[in-house]
Amino acid sequence: MSPVSARPSPLTARRTQYRPGLLVLTFTGEIDALTLPILQRELAAAPPGTTVVDLTRVAFLGLAGARALAAAAQRAAGEGSRFGVVATSRTLARLFRITGLASVVPMFASLSDALRELLAVHDTAC
Helix, strand or coil, X not given: CCCCCCCCCCCEEEEEXXXXXXXXXXXXXXXXXXXXXXXXXXXXXXXXXXXXXXXXEEEEECHHHHHHHHHHHHHHHHHXXXXXXXXXXXXXXXXXXXXXXXXXXXXXXXXXXXXXXXHHHHHHHC
16 A cells, blocks of 8 residues: 555646736645745746736645735836736635735736736726
8 A cells, every 4th residue: 555645736837828918827736835936936937017826726825925926916016017816715815814915915806807907907007
């Protein structure tokens, strides 16, 4: 009998560039101390424009991951870019609310909501 791994599959990231200046990063798995470098690498490589981070397939997000998202949101704002997170988990919404990250990281219930809101901000600014 082989031992059962308590660790779920590692974090995976998928980059989808819908058009120039619009990137959606979709993560699947868990964002913890071991997988944090994957999140950080993907966020750092995001081009200027609009970046949406889809966490709907993330089972766990540690505080370090939430802080990385906050840093990316602040960096985007400083560069004049737009940034948002899609999360349907009550646990993630609660984490963002109780840590104060909700005031820094725009959170949306769906990808279509995020795109509508973030692109509308861009369209009215032009």
